Amino acid sequence: MDALTENWDLVLDGFVKTLQLLVGAGALALVIGTLVALFRVSPVPVLRGTGTVYVTIFRNSPLLVLLLITYYGLPQLGINPSFYWKVVLAMGLYTGAFVAESLRSGINGIPLGQAEASRSLGFTFGQTMTQVVLPQSFRNVVPPLASVFIALTKNTSLASSFGVAEATFRMKGLNNDYATERVVIFLGIALGYVIIVEAISFGAAMLERRWRAER
Amino acid sequence: MTKSTVLYDAPGPRALRRYRLIGAIAVVALIALAYVVVKVLYDNGQLEYEGVWEPFVTPAYMEIIWQGLLNTLKAAVFAILGALVYGVLFGIGKLSDHRLIRWPSWLVVEFFRAVPLLLLIIFSWALLDQQVDAAFYALVAGLILYNGSVLAEVFRAGINAVPKGQAEAAYALGMRKSQVMGSVLMPQAVRIMLPSIISQCIVALKDTSLGFVILAPGLTTVGRDIYREYKNYLATALVLLLIYLVINLLLDWLGRWVERKYSGGHKLNVTAVGVLGEEERQARAEVEAARQAATKGGAGTGAGGYQ
8 A cells, every 4th residue: 555655645646637637628628519519500501511520530530649749749830838738739629529419419309399389489599599498408418428528537547648747647657666566556546537437427417416307 | 401400490581691601701711721721831841741741652661550550450359359258248247137246247347437548558568567568468458448348338238228028028938048138138239239339449449549658569659650760740640640530430431331220220328427326327218218118109119229
Protein backbone atom coordinates (compact mmCIF):
# COMPACT_ATOMS: atom_id res chain seq x y z
CA MET A 1 0.00 0.00 0.00
CA ASP A 2 3.02 2.31 0.45
CA ALA A 3 2.91 3.44 -3.15
CA LEU A 4 -0.53 4.97 -2.73
CA THR A 5 -0.38 6.12 0.90
CA GLU A 6 2.98 7.86 0.55
CA ASN A 7 2.00 9.55 -2.69
CA TRP A 8 -1.66 10.28 -2.10
CA ASP A 9 -1.09 13.98 -2.83
CA LEU A 10 0.29 13.12 -6.29
CA VAL A 11 -2.61 10.77 -7.00
CA LEU A 12 -5.12 13.35 -5.83
CA ASP A 13 -3.47 16.02 -7.95
CA GLY A 14 -3.67 13.61 -10.89
CA PHE A 15 -7.42 13.24 -10.47
CA VAL A 16 -7.82 17.02 -10.14
CA LYS A 17 -6.14 17.30 -13.56
CA THR A 18 -8.40 14.53 -14.88
CA LEU A 19 -11.44 16.50 -13.71
CA GLN A 20 -10.07 19.71 -15.25
CA LEU A 21 -9.76 17.93 -18.59
CA LEU A 22 -13.25 16.50 -18.19
CA VAL A 23 -14.75 19.94 -17.50
CA GLY A 24 -12.81 21.73 -20.26
CA ALA A 25 -13.35 19.13 -22.97
CA GLY A 26 -16.93 18.50 -21.81
CA ALA A 27 -17.84 22.19 -22.07
CA LEU A 28 -16.26 22.49 -25.52
CA ALA A 29 -18.00 19.29 -26.64
CA LEU A 30 -21.37 20.61 -25.46
CA VAL A 31 -20.92 23.85 -27.44
CA ILE A 32 -19.75 22.07 -30.60
CA GLY A 33 -22.26 19.26 -30.20
CA THR A 34 -25.23 21.61 -29.78
CA LEU A 35 -24.19 23.57 -32.86
CA VAL A 36 -23.68 20.45 -34.96
CA ALA A 37 -26.98 18.95 -33.74
CA LEU A 38 -28.80 22.15 -34.75
CA PHE A 39 -27.13 21.90 -38.16
CA ARG A 40 -28.19 18.28 -38.50
CA VAL A 41 -31.88 18.93 -37.77
CA SER A 42 -32.03 22.22 -39.70
CA PRO A 43 -34.25 22.54 -42.79
CA VAL A 44 -31.31 23.81 -44.89
CA PRO A 45 -29.67 20.94 -46.82
CA VAL A 46 -26.17 22.51 -46.88
CA LEU A 47 -26.14 22.83 -43.08
CA ARG A 48 -27.47 19.30 -42.66
CA GLY A 49 -24.71 18.00 -44.95
CA THR A 50 -22.05 19.92 -43.04
CA GLY A 51 -23.29 18.45 -39.75
CA THR A 52 -23.33 14.93 -41.18
CA VAL A 53 -19.79 15.24 -42.55
CA TYR A 54 -18.55 16.54 -39.17
CA VAL A 55 -20.13 13.67 -37.24
CA THR A 56 -18.94 11.04 -39.73
CA ILE A 57 -15.34 12.24 -39.66
CA PHE A 58 -14.97 12.73 -35.93
CA ARG A 59 -16.86 9.63 -34.85
CA ASN A 60 -14.70 7.42 -37.03
CA SER A 61 -11.28 8.89 -36.21
CA PRO A 62 -9.23 7.59 -33.32
CA LEU A 63 -8.92 10.18 -30.55
CA LEU A 64 -5.20 9.46 -30.36
CA VAL A 65 -4.71 10.54 -33.98
CA LEU A 66 -6.68 13.75 -33.34
CA LEU A 67 -4.38 14.37 -30.38
CA LEU A 68 -1.37 13.91 -32.68
CA ILE A 69 -2.86 16.58 -34.94
CA THR A 70 -3.51 19.17 -32.23
CA TYR A 71 -0.42 18.35 -30.20
CA TYR A 72 2.27 17.99 -32.87
CA GLY A 73 0.47 19.26 -35.97
CA LEU A 74 -0.92 22.64 -34.92
CA PRO A 75 2.46 24.02 -33.80
CA GLN A 76 3.63 23.45 -37.38
CA LEU A 77 1.00 25.97 -38.44
CA GLY A 78 2.25 28.46 -35.89
CA ILE A 79 -0.64 27.70 -33.53
CA ASN A 80 0.78 26.70 -30.19
CA PRO A 81 -1.50 26.76 -27.13
CA SER A 82 -0.56 25.08 -23.84
CA PHE A 83 -0.57 21.29 -23.41
CA TYR A 84 -3.89 21.47 -21.61
CA TRP A 85 -5.63 23.38 -24.40
CA LYS A 86 -4.19 21.22 -27.17
CA VAL A 87 -5.57 18.14 -25.42
CA VAL A 88 -8.91 19.82 -24.62
CA LEU A 89 -9.26 20.91 -28.26
CA ALA A 90 -8.83 17.35 -29.61
CA MET A 91 -11.12 15.83 -26.98
CA GLY A 92 -13.75 18.54 -27.42
CA LEU A 93 -13.83 18.13 -31.21
CA TYR A 94 -14.04 14.35 -30.88
CA THR A 95 -16.63 14.24 -28.09
CA GLY A 96 -18.66 16.98 -29.80
CA ALA A 97 -19.61 14.52 -32.55
CA PHE A 98 -21.02 12.12 -29.97
CA VAL A 99 -22.83 14.91 -28.11
CA ALA A 100 -24.42 15.99 -31.40
CA GLU A 101 -25.68 12.47 -32.08
CA SER A 102 -27.14 12.19 -28.57
CA LEU A 103 -28.96 15.52 -28.84
CA ARG A 104 -30.28 14.68 -32.29
CA SER A 105 -31.58 11.30 -31.17
CA GLY A 106 -33.22 13.05 -28.21
CA ILE A 107 -35.08 15.43 -30.51
CA ASN A 108 -35.91 12.70 -33.03
CA GLY A 109 -37.24 10.50 -30.24
CA ILE A 110 -40.24 12.78 -29.84
CA PRO A 111 -43.25 11.59 -31.79
CA LEU A 112 -44.32 13.85 -34.66
CA GLY A 113 -47.85 13.76 -33.23
CA GLN A 114 -46.75 15.97 -30.33
CA ALA A 115 -45.83 18.80 -32.69
CA GLU A 116 -48.96 18.25 -34.76
CA ALA A 117 -51.12 18.35 -31.65
CA SER A 118 -49.58 21.60 -30.44
CA ARG A 119 -49.97 23.15 -33.89
CA SER A 120 -53.61 22.17 -34.01
CA LEU A 121 -54.04 23.84 -30.61
CA GLY A 122 -52.79 27.02 -32.29
CA PHE A 123 -49.32 27.10 -30.66
CA THR A 124 -46.76 29.17 -32.51
CA PHE A 125 -43.43 27.64 -33.52
CA GLY A 126 -41.77 29.17 -30.45
CA GLN A 127 -44.43 27.85 -28.10
CA THR A 128 -44.28 24.37 -29.63
CA MET A 129 -40.53 24.34 -29.11
CA THR A 130 -40.35 25.74 -25.58
CA GLN A 131 -43.53 24.18 -24.17
CA VAL A 132 -43.70 20.79 -25.86
CA VAL A 133 -40.66 19.60 -27.80
CA LEU A 134 -37.54 20.79 -25.97
CA PRO A 135 -38.58 19.90 -22.39
CA GLN A 136 -39.19 16.34 -23.51
CA SER A 137 -36.02 16.10 -25.55
CA PHE A 138 -33.92 17.11 -22.51
CA ARG A 139 -35.38 14.14 -20.71
CA ASN A 140 -34.68 11.82 -23.64
CA VAL A 141 -31.14 13.05 -23.84
CA VAL A 142 -29.98 12.39 -20.28
CA PRO A 143 -28.99 8.71 -20.59
CA PRO A 144 -27.05 8.97 -23.88
CA LEU A 145 -25.33 12.20 -22.77
CA ALA A 146 -24.28 10.49 -19.54
CA SER A 147 -22.72 7.72 -21.64
CA VAL A 148 -20.85 10.31 -23.67
CA PHE A 149 -19.44 11.98 -20.57
CA ILE A 150 -18.49 8.64 -19.03
CA ALA A 151 -16.61 7.80 -22.22
CA LEU A 152 -14.95 11.23 -22.09
CA THR A 153 -13.84 10.61 -18.49
CA LYS A 154 -12.11 7.44 -19.59
CA ASN A 155 -10.68 9.11 -22.68
CA THR A 156 -8.98 11.82 -20.61
CA SER A 157 -6.45 9.10 -19.73
CA LEU A 158 -4.92 9.62 -23.19
CA ALA A 159 -3.66 13.00 -22.00
CA SER A 160 -1.02 11.10 -20.00
CA SER A 161 0.97 10.65 -23.21
CA PHE A 162 0.68 14.34 -24.09
CA GLY A 163 2.29 16.14 -21.22
CA VAL A 164 -0.65 16.47 -18.83
CA ALA A 165 0.07 14.92 -15.42
CA GLU A 166 -3.37 13.43 -14.81
CA ALA A 167 -4.28 10.21 -13.01
CA THR A 168 -3.00 7.71 -15.61
CA PHE A 169 0.25 9.65 -15.85
CA ARG A 170 0.62 9.23 -12.09
CA MET A 171 0.00 5.50 -12.38
CA LYS A 172 2.83 5.22 -14.92
CA GLY A 173 5.16 7.12 -12.60
CA LEU A 174 4.27 5.05 -9.55
CA ASN A 175 4.59 1.84 -11.60
CA ASN A 176 8.20 2.72 -12.26
CA ASP A 177 8.99 3.70 -8.67
CA TYR A 178 7.20 0.83 -6.93
CA ALA A 179 7.60 -2.12 -9.28
CA THR A 180 6.36 -4.66 -6.73
CA GLU A 181 3.07 -2.90 -6.02
CA ARG A 182 1.71 -2.65 -9.56
CA VAL A 183 -1.55 -4.42 -8.80
CA VAL A 184 -2.33 -2.19 -5.82
CA ILE A 185 -1.45 0.95 -7.77
CA PHE A 186 -3.63 -0.15 -10.67
CA LEU A 187 -6.59 -0.95 -8.43
CA GLY A 188 -6.22 2.34 -6.55
CA ILE A 189 -6.16 4.50 -9.68
CA ALA A 190 -8.91 2.40 -11.29
CA LEU A 191 -11.05 2.99 -8.21
CA GLY A 192 -10.68 6.74 -8.71
CA TYR A 193 -12.04 6.45 -12.26
CA VAL A 194 -14.85 4.17 -11.09
CA ILE A 195 -15.87 6.82 -8.53
CA ILE A 196 -16.05 9.56 -11.21
CA VAL A 197 -17.98 7.28 -13.56
CA GLU A 198 -20.38 6.33 -10.78
CA ALA A 199 -20.90 9.97 -9.88
CA ILE A 200 -21.90 10.83 -13.46
CA SER A 201 -24.06 7.73 -13.67
CA PHE A 202 -25.74 8.55 -10.35
CA GLY A 203 -26.32 12.18 -11.33
CA ALA A 204 -27.92 11.08 -14.61
CA ALA A 205 -30.16 8.60 -12.81
CA MET A 206 -31.27 11.36 -10.38
CA LEU A 207 -32.11 13.74 -13.22
CA GLU A 208 -33.97 11.03 -15.06
CA ARG A 209 -35.99 10.12 -12.00
CA ARG A 210 -36.86 13.73 -11.24
CA TRP A 211 -37.99 14.41 -14.81
CA ARG A 212 -39.80 11.12 -15.17
CA ALA A 213 -42.32 12.18 -12.53
CA GLU A 214 -43.59 14.91 -14.86
CA ARG A 215 -44.49 12.54 -17.63
CA MET B 1 -37.90 18.10 -50.47
CA THR B 2 -38.05 19.23 -46.89
CA LYS B 3 -40.73 17.32 -45.05
CA SER B 4 -42.59 18.32 -41.95
CA THR B 5 -40.76 17.21 -38.80
CA VAL B 6 -41.25 17.69 -35.07
CA LEU B 7 -39.25 20.87 -35.44
CA TYR B 8 -40.53 22.35 -38.69
CA ASP B 9 -43.66 22.58 -40.77
CA ALA B 10 -43.43 21.87 -44.47
CA PRO B 11 -42.01 25.22 -45.69
CA GLY B 12 -44.09 27.69 -47.68
CA PRO B 13 -42.68 29.88 -50.49
CA ARG B 14 -41.26 32.52 -48.12
CA ALA B 15 -39.63 29.96 -45.87
CA LEU B 16 -38.16 28.21 -48.90
CA ARG B 17 -36.63 31.48 -50.09
CA ARG B 18 -35.14 32.02 -46.63
CA TYR B 19 -33.72 28.47 -46.53
CA ARG B 20 -32.08 29.04 -49.92
CA LEU B 21 -30.52 32.28 -48.71
CA ILE B 22 -29.13 30.61 -45.56
CA GLY B 23 -27.88 27.76 -47.74
CA ALA B 24 -26.05 30.18 -50.04
CA ILE B 25 -24.47 31.99 -47.08
CA ALA B 26 -23.37 28.64 -45.64
CA VAL B 27 -21.76 27.63 -48.93
CA VAL B 28 -19.84 30.91 -49.09
CA ALA B 29 -18.73 30.47 -45.45
CA LEU B 30 -17.54 26.91 -46.13
CA ILE B 31 -15.57 28.01 -49.20
CA ALA B 32 -14.00 30.83 -47.17
CA LEU B 33 -13.07 28.38 -44.42
CA ALA B 34 -11.51 25.98 -46.93
CA TYR B 35 -9.55 28.89 -48.42
CA VAL B 36 -8.21 29.93 -45.00
CA VAL B 37 -7.20 26.34 -44.17
CA VAL B 38 -5.38 25.88 -47.48
CA LYS B 39 -3.70 29.29 -47.13
CA VAL B 40 -2.47 28.58 -43.60
CA LEU B 41 -1.20 25.17 -44.73
CA TYR B 42 0.57 26.75 -47.72
CA ASP B 43 2.09 29.64 -45.77
CA ASN B 44 3.58 27.20 -43.27
CA GLY B 45 5.07 24.99 -45.95
CA GLN B 46 2.73 22.08 -45.25
CA LEU B 47 1.76 21.55 -48.88
CA GLU B 48 5.29 20.98 -50.15
CA TYR B 49 6.23 17.64 -51.57
CA GLU B 50 9.79 17.39 -50.37
CA GLY B 51 10.13 16.36 -46.73
CA VAL B 52 6.42 16.67 -46.03
CA TRP B 53 4.35 14.42 -48.30
CA GLU B 54 7.30 12.68 -49.92
CA PRO B 55 7.46 9.64 -47.58
CA PHE B 56 3.85 8.69 -48.34
CA VAL B 57 4.64 8.11 -52.03
CA THR B 58 8.06 6.56 -51.43
CA PRO B 59 7.80 2.76 -51.89
CA ALA B 60 9.98 1.92 -48.88
CA TYR B 61 7.79 4.00 -46.55
CA MET B 62 4.58 2.82 -48.16
CA GLU B 63 5.77 -0.70 -47.36
CA ILE B 64 6.34 0.25 -43.70
CA ILE B 65 2.90 1.86 -43.47
CA TRP B 66 1.36 -1.23 -45.05
CA GLN B 67 3.08 -3.41 -42.44
CA GLY B 68 1.77 -1.09 -39.74
CA LEU B 69 -1.72 -1.39 -41.16
CA LEU B 70 -1.46 -5.18 -41.19
CA ASN B 71 -0.31 -5.16 -37.56
CA THR B 72 -3.17 -2.86 -36.62
CA LEU B 73 -5.68 -5.14 -38.35
CA LYS B 74 -4.07 -8.18 -36.72
CA ALA B 75 -4.44 -6.61 -33.28
CA ALA B 76 -8.05 -5.69 -34.04
CA VAL B 77 -8.92 -9.20 -35.28
CA PHE B 78 -7.32 -10.93 -32.29
CA ALA B 79 -8.99 -8.44 -29.95
CA ILE B 80 -12.45 -8.95 -31.44
CA LEU B 81 -12.16 -12.75 -31.51
CA GLY B 82 -10.94 -12.77 -27.91
CA ALA B 83 -13.62 -10.31 -26.89
CA LEU B 84 -16.32 -12.47 -28.48
CA VAL B 85 -15.24 -15.51 -26.46
CA TYR B 86 -14.95 -13.39 -23.31
CA GLY B 87 -18.27 -11.71 -24.04
CA VAL B 88 -20.12 -15.02 -24.51
CA LEU B 89 -18.65 -16.43 -21.28
CA PHE B 90 -19.40 -13.42 -19.11
CA GLY B 91 -22.66 -12.52 -20.87
CA ILE B 92 -24.01 -15.98 -20.13
CA GLY B 93 -22.38 -15.82 -16.69
CA LYS B 94 -24.40 -12.69 -15.93
CA LEU B 95 -27.57 -14.55 -16.88
CA SER B 96 -26.72 -17.59 -14.76
CA ASP B 97 -29.18 -18.83 -12.15
CA HIS B 98 -26.32 -19.42 -9.74
CA ARG B 99 -25.42 -16.46 -7.61
CA LEU B 100 -21.79 -17.64 -7.36
CA ILE B 101 -21.43 -17.30 -11.13
CA ARG B 102 -23.68 -14.29 -11.66
CA TRP B 103 -22.08 -11.98 -9.10
CA PRO B 104 -18.42 -12.39 -10.08
CA SER B 105 -19.38 -12.07 -13.77
CA TRP B 106 -21.27 -8.88 -13.01
CA LEU B 107 -18.35 -7.46 -11.02
CA VAL B 108 -15.76 -8.27 -13.71
CA VAL B 109 -17.86 -6.84 -16.54
CA GLU B 110 -18.79 -3.64 -14.71
CA PHE B 111 -15.22 -3.06 -13.54
CA PHE B 112 -13.61 -3.39 -16.94
CA ARG B 113 -16.26 -1.21 -18.54
CA ALA B 114 -15.65 1.60 -16.06
CA VAL B 115 -11.85 1.65 -16.18
CA PRO B 116 -10.07 3.54 -18.99
CA LEU B 117 -8.76 1.22 -21.69
CA LEU B 118 -5.39 2.94 -21.63
CA LEU B 119 -5.05 2.12 -17.94
CA LEU B 120 -5.70 -1.56 -18.73
CA ILE B 121 -3.14 -1.51 -21.53
CA ILE B 122 -0.43 0.15 -19.44
CA PHE B 123 -1.16 -2.20 -16.54
CA SER B 124 -1.03 -5.31 -18.75
CA TRP B 125 2.25 -4.09 -20.17
CA ALA B 126 3.64 -3.47 -16.67
CA LEU B 127 2.69 -7.04 -15.72
CA LEU B 128 4.63 -8.23 -18.78
CA ASP B 129 7.67 -6.29 -17.45
CA GLN B 130 7.38 -3.64 -20.16
CA GLN B 131 9.18 -5.84 -22.70
CA VAL B 132 9.17 -4.33 -26.19
CA ASP B 133 8.07 -7.66 -27.75
CA ALA B 134 5.24 -7.95 -25.22
CA ALA B 135 3.63 -4.64 -26.22
CA PHE B 136 1.44 -6.27 -28.87
CA TYR B 137 0.06 -8.77 -26.34
CA ALA B 138 -0.55 -6.04 -23.76
CA LEU B 139 -2.50 -4.04 -26.36
CA VAL B 140 -4.59 -7.07 -27.36
CA ALA B 141 -5.17 -8.06 -23.71
CA GLY B 142 -6.43 -4.59 -22.84
CA LEU B 143 -8.68 -4.51 -25.91
CA ILE B 144 -10.12 -7.94 -25.05
CA LEU B 145 -10.91 -6.99 -21.44
CA TYR B 146 -12.66 -3.76 -22.42
CA ASN B 147 -14.45 -4.80 -25.63
CA GLY B 148 -15.29 -8.21 -24.16
CA SER B 149 -17.04 -6.53 -21.26
CA VAL B 150 -19.08 -4.37 -23.63
CA LEU B 151 -19.90 -7.44 -25.74
CA ALA B 152 -20.97 -9.33 -22.59
CA GLU B 153 -23.66 -6.68 -22.18
CA VAL B 154 -24.56 -7.00 -25.86
CA PHE B 155 -24.95 -10.76 -25.47
CA ARG B 156 -27.06 -10.41 -22.37
CA ALA B 157 -29.30 -7.82 -23.98
CA GLY B 158 -29.47 -9.87 -27.19
CA ILE B 159 -30.60 -13.00 -25.37
CA ASN B 160 -33.10 -10.99 -23.32
CA ALA B 161 -34.45 -9.51 -26.54
CA VAL B 162 -35.59 -12.91 -27.80
CA PRO B 163 -39.28 -13.14 -26.89
CA LYS B 164 -39.85 -15.02 -23.63
CA GLY B 165 -42.24 -17.47 -25.26
CA GLN B 166 -39.41 -18.97 -27.29
CA ALA B 167 -37.63 -20.24 -24.18
CA GLU B 168 -40.91 -21.33 -22.61
CA ALA B 169 -41.83 -23.31 -25.71
CA ALA B 170 -38.41 -24.97 -25.76
CA TYR B 171 -38.71 -25.92 -22.06
CA ALA B 172 -42.21 -27.24 -22.72
CA LEU B 173 -40.75 -29.51 -25.40
CA GLY B 174 -38.52 -30.97 -22.68
CA MET B 175 -35.23 -29.28 -23.62
CA ARG B 176 -32.58 -28.81 -20.98
CA LYS B 177 -31.31 -25.32 -20.11
CA SER B 178 -28.12 -25.71 -22.15
CA GLN B 179 -30.18 -26.86 -25.14
CA VAL B 180 -32.57 -23.92 -24.80
CA MET B 181 -29.60 -21.56 -24.73
CA GLY B 182 -27.60 -23.27 -27.48
CA SER B 183 -30.30 -24.27 -29.95
CA VAL B 184 -33.03 -21.70 -29.44
CA LEU B 185 -31.90 -18.45 -27.81
CA MET B 186 -28.34 -18.01 -29.08
CA PRO B 187 -28.98 -18.48 -32.82
CA GLN B 188 -31.75 -15.89 -32.73
CA ALA B 189 -29.82 -13.54 -30.45
CA VAL B 190 -26.84 -13.52 -32.83
CA ARG B 191 -28.98 -12.03 -35.59
CA ILE B 192 -30.09 -9.25 -33.28
CA MET B 193 -26.56 -8.68 -32.05
CA LEU B 194 -24.67 -8.59 -35.36
CA PRO B 195 -24.93 -4.82 -35.97
CA SER B 196 -23.81 -4.06 -32.41
CA ILE B 197 -20.89 -6.45 -32.78
CA ILE B 198 -19.80 -4.67 -35.97
CA SER B 199 -20.03 -1.27 -34.24
CA GLN B 200 -17.81 -2.71 -31.54
CA CYS B 201 -15.32 -3.74 -34.25
CA ILE B 202 -15.05 -0.05 -35.19
CA VAL B 203 -14.44 0.86 -31.55
CA ALA B 204 -11.77 -1.84 -31.24
CA LEU B 205 -10.10 -0.75 -34.47
CA LYS B 206 -10.00 2.89 -33.37
CA ASP B 207 -8.58 1.84 -30.02
CA THR B 208 -5.72 -0.12 -31.60
CA SER B 209 -4.25 3.37 -32.07
CA LEU B 210 -3.46 3.32 -28.32
CA GLY B 211 -0.64 0.88 -29.13
CA PHE B 212 1.27 4.15 -29.72
CA VAL B 213 1.61 4.64 -25.97
CA ILE B 214 3.47 1.37 -25.38
CA LEU B 215 5.02 1.31 -28.89
CA ALA B 216 3.12 -1.80 -29.94
CA PRO B 217 3.51 -2.49 -33.68
CA GLY B 218 0.78 -0.75 -35.65
CA LEU B 219 -0.16 2.33 -37.66
CA THR B 220 0.33 4.96 -34.97
CA THR B 221 3.73 3.60 -33.93
CA VAL B 222 4.83 3.57 -37.57
CA GLY B 223 3.56 7.15 -37.89
CA ARG B 224 5.71 8.12 -34.91
CA ASP B 225 8.81 6.71 -36.59
CA ILE B 226 8.03 8.65 -39.78
CA TYR B 227 7.37 12.03 -38.18
CA ARG B 228 10.42 11.65 -35.98
CA GLU B 229 12.53 11.29 -39.11
CA TYR B 230 10.91 13.91 -41.34
CA LYS B 231 9.41 16.28 -38.73
CA ASN B 232 6.28 16.26 -40.89
CA TYR B 233 3.95 15.82 -37.90
CA LEU B 234 0.80 17.25 -39.43
CA ALA B 235 1.07 15.39 -42.72
CA THR B 236 1.72 12.07 -40.97
CA ALA B 237 -1.18 12.50 -38.57
CA LEU B 238 -3.48 13.38 -41.49
CA VAL B 239 -2.42 10.27 -43.40
CA LEU B 240 -3.08 8.10 -40.30
CA LEU B 241 -6.47 9.77 -39.93
CA LEU B 242 -7.34 9.04 -43.54
CA ILE B 243 -6.39 5.35 -43.29
CA TYR B 244 -8.44 4.85 -40.12
CA LEU B 245 -11.37 6.76 -41.63
CA VAL B 246 -11.47 4.64 -44.78
CA ILE B 247 -11.44 1.34 -42.86
CA ASN B 248 -13.99 2.51 -40.31
CA LEU B 249 -16.35 3.84 -42.97
CA LEU B 250 -16.18 0.47 -44.74
CA LEU B 251 -17.01 -1.28 -41.45
CA ASP B 252 -19.77 1.23 -40.78
CA TRP B 253 -21.25 0.53 -44.20
CA LEU B 254 -21.05 -3.22 -43.55
CA GLY B 255 -22.81 -2.68 -40.21
CA ARG B 256 -25.67 -0.80 -41.83
CA TRP B 257 -26.02 -3.46 -44.50
CA VAL B 258 -26.16 -6.23 -41.88
CA GLU B 259 -28.61 -4.18 -39.84
CA ARG B 260 -30.97 -3.91 -42.82
CA LYS B 261 -30.58 -7.48 -43.93
CA TYR B 262 -30.57 -9.45 -40.69
CA SER B 263 -31.95 -7.32 -37.90
CA GLY B 264 -34.97 -5.78 -39.51
CA GLY B 265 -33.45 -2.31 -39.45
CA HIS B 266 -33.06 -2.26 -35.69
CA LYS B 267 -30.04 -2.16 -33.50
CA LEU B 268 -29.64 -3.18 -29.90
CA ASN B 269 -29.28 -0.18 -27.67
CA VAL B 270 -26.54 -1.02 -25.25
CA THR B 271 -25.35 2.26 -23.81
CA ALA B 272 -22.22 2.50 -21.75
CA VAL B 273 -24.12 4.25 -18.99
CA GLY B 274 -23.31 3.32 -15.77
CA VAL B 275 -22.13 0.77 -13.81
CA LEU B 276 -24.68 1.02 -11.02
CA GLY B 277 -28.31 1.27 -11.95
CA GLU B 278 -27.76 -0.49 -15.26
CA GLU B 279 -29.72 -3.56 -14.23
CA GLU B 280 -32.56 -1.37 -13.11
CA ARG B 281 -32.52 0.64 -16.32
CA GLN B 282 -32.42 -2.52 -18.39
CA ALA B 283 -35.34 -4.02 -16.52
CA ARG B 284 -37.35 -0.83 -16.99
CA ALA B 285 -36.58 -0.72 -20.73
CA GLU B 286 -37.70 -4.33 -21.08
CA VAL B 287 -40.94 -3.71 -19.24
CA GLU B 288 -41.54 -0.67 -21.43
CA ALA B 289 -40.81 -2.65 -24.61
CA ALA B 290 -43.08 -5.47 -23.51
CA ARG B 291 -45.84 -3.00 -22.69
CA GLN B 292 -45.57 -1.35 -26.10
CA ALA B 293 -45.56 -4.72 -27.86
CA ALA B 294 -48.65 -5.69 -25.91
CA THR B 295 -50.56 -2.52 -26.76
CA LYS B 296 -49.67 -2.88 -30.43
CA GLY B 297 -51.13 -6.36 -30.25
CA GLY B 298 -48.14 -7.79 -32.07
CA ALA B 299 -45.89 -10.27 -30.34
CA GLY B 300 -42.22 -9.42 -30.18
CA THR B 301 -42.12 -6.51 -32.64
CA GLY B 302 -41.29 -4.00 -29.95
CA ALA B 303 -38.81 -5.96 -27.91
CA GLY B 304 -35.25 -5.16 -28.81
CA GLY B 305 -35.96 -5.01 -32.51
CA TYR B 306 -36.54 -8.69 -33.17
CA GLN B 307 -38.47 -8.80 -36.40
